[in-house]
Amino acid sequence: MKIFSLTLAGALLLASQGVAHAQRVTPMTAGRFGKICSAASGHALCDAYISGMADSVALATLSARNEGHNEAADFCIPVSEDAASMRSKVVAWLKGHTDTLSRPVGEGVFRALHDSYPCSAKK
Numbered sequence: 001m002k003i004f005s006l007t008l009a010g011a012l013l014l015a016s017q018g019v020a021h022a023q024r025v026t027p028m029t030a031g032r033f034g035k036i037c038s039a040a041s042g043h044a045l046c047d048a049y050i051s052g053m054a055d056s057v058a059l060a061t062l063s064a065r066n067e068g069h070n071e072a073a074d075f076c077i078p079v080s081e082d083a084a085s086m087r088s089k090v091v092a093w094l095k096g097h098t099d100t101l102s103r104p105v106g107e108g109v110f111r112a113l114h115d116s117y118p119c120s121a122k123k
Contacts, residue, residue, distance in 0.1 A: 030108025031101030034094040037087055047083035050090055053109050074110070076119035089116040 037046035054077050061073040077086065093112035094101065100108045 025104050026106060028105045029101060030094055030103050030105050033105040033108065034091055034101065037091050043084075043087065046087050046090075049105070050086050050109060050113070051083060053106070054086065054113060057110075057113075073119050075113045075117040077113070077117045081117075086113070086116075089113075 033046070033049070036042035054075075057074050058077075061071075064071060090109055090112040093116055094108055097108075097111070100111065
């Protein structure tokens with residue numbers, strides 16, 4: 001998981017500096033995504049994107065643990081949390097962090113989930 005976190009941090013750093021890199025990053029901004037998520041007609045799309053992000057981090061964590069790594073997850077979303085609640089937290093986070101609205105959507109959603117769903121220190 002540490003390698004995943006470092007890779008993600010490196011990718012975000014390169015993207016923030018405008019340096020071309022080999023990894024594809026969705027061109028949608030976090031601000032545009034926030035607008036889509038705020039409209040009732042965009043809820044399904046928004047929920048699918050957030051769920052995909054959450055699933056990818058959860059599966060990367062499981063994969064790392066299966067390989068014998070014991071790094072902490074980047075965020076921990078309770079099993080009982082529904083998509084509407086996750087969407088609400090992401091939208092609220094984006095509204096409170098206007099400096100991220102021009103950044104790639106993945107960066108904003110990742111940071112919103114990270115801040116909204118911290119993992120407990122006890123593992």
